[in-house]
Amino acid sequence: MVARQPDAGTVAALVADATAAPSMHNAQPWTFRHLTAEGVLELRADLTRAMPRTDPDHRALHIGCGAALFNLRVAAAHGGLAPEVRLLPDPADDLLLAVVRLAPGSADRAPDAGLARLHPAIRRRHTSRHPFTEQVVPEPVRQTLRDAAAREGAELSFADEWHAELVLDLVRDAESRDVLDPSGRTELERWTRLGPEADTAVDGVPEYAFGPRMSGGRAPWRDFAGRRPVAGHGTVPFERTQHLALLSTRGDRPADWLSAGQALERVLLGATLEGLATSLSSHPLESPDLRWLTRDPLSSGGQIQMVLRLGYGPEGPATPRRPVRDVLTVA
Template identity: 70%
Template sequence: MPQLDVKTVTTLVAEATSAPSMHNAQPWSFRFVTDEGVLLLRADLERAMHRTDPGHRALHIGCGAALFNLRVAAAHAGITAEVRLLPEPADPLLLAAVRLGGSAAPETDGDDLARLHPAIGQRHTGRYPFEEKDIPEDVRAALQAAAAREGAELLFPGAWHIESLLELVRDAESRDALDPSGMEDLRRWTRLGPEADVATDGVPEYAFGPRRRDGKAPLRDFAGRRPVADRGTTAFEQHPHLALLSTRGDTLADWLVAGQALERVLLEATLAGLATSLTSHPLETPDLRLLARDPVSGRGHVQMVLRVGYGPQGPATPRRPVREVLDIA
């Protein structure tokens, strides 16, 4: 088993932090307790979306995605990883404790986790048009199985439900237009002009993708009314493939489960040659989020809306240096 030296732990955390998070805020921090071989994952509330995510649901989902990447990286390195979620009830910002290289048996699907490792570096949010091409049933089934292995459910809604979801996205966009304060978080976490070239977090302008001239793909316009040079406009798909990720409950632990399931689905999709993007826009207000669930077949609580299809992977978005997110004691 590899020695848990500083270089090894740094590599694991670097791969963990490749995970997606709302507006790429990267709302996590890690502390490695050397004597115990335990890596602690904490929420960083200074990176929370106080306007659009006041309950920190999206924050927990992002941290859960980072936790899943950590599990994949550990499996790839041949290191056991024993995970405890929310180990200290009196410390709600401590989201997980991961004992690395202990005597516990490795994860039962360790080989499958290691198989996903190449996708960590390949997965990027695709804010470009996808092809008008169906996703094969076996690929859909593999994505649904990926979510189920993490205790979540992935539903591919029918045509009428997709139209309903798109209406919810438009409703959320209209609310933002009527209440400019709703754009506070977006403005805080977007990087324009020279700032984009040196950013270590947020969404830089080169990752915005083109403006939508036509089509129904649900994409948040990170530029808003601000000008972005050489961005251009183009037509997106008229029949986007959407999927809803849901959990049975809606607690802090469920949000961490959702984040791990989300990242497992995204990595599986990447290996299958799919591009992906996420939208939480219709889930950021309680009334719209309730309407996102399929009233006929939907169960549980919708945690994320995924757009999947065949198209270009977007550019990599920046990440903070590991030294800023990892403390070794």
């Protein structure tokens, strides 16, 4: 059990785990500041990594930062800490998304064992844009993932076949809109890494993580290659039935987006421990009209925040991360 405030090395390790979280286009839109005397770690939004066209309200930015916050909580619990989190603590500072007091574990406040058990999945979780098998995710596993989302104040629902087909149609609609919008393509290309750059990048989506194209159709996610030639970016058959889940929250404000990000990462880490491969799509959620249509009209669910594809298949490659020294300052 930790009996004192974490030292600089421990804080750096916590931030390294936090930054393994997913974010739109792997932009990693976060910074951290450690207030040593107070034993507090601040999570701040980095608007230099925002996407004005794709994410004008910074919804996806908050979700990515929420996922990083959840990883931080997991890493802290694994290290014997009992973190105390306050979301959006300063109404006058929109960039300060969360304050985490790195409280040592004690008899009165023990580290969260449920969080700590997820720690091995942080480095194993990768986005997989490869074909999955036809095997259906068993109901007990689905319920485990629903419970994971609920623990963070969100809801995870698994799409029926007709609803999954509708969502896939919306993904394709969003892809077609991007083709007609040069600003969208420019923003996407800013965050893709081709050729030698893919081997040295510290952010963005490298070409080795694009995944293959679907033969006879379009894959259920954004085509990062577009019309650019990419070595080895061939076509292969995918599973006939896409197993999709939708993550939603009741509200649709920054606090809800941060909660959605924490719920998303809790689901992804839990899925990884269950042997599932995962990928994400926010593509049909980037246009208000398409986002509304992703909802199941037969349910009373709230605001859809992310579309997940889950199944059994390759975990996908690790994507680059910025060094801790680039995202952490100490005061």
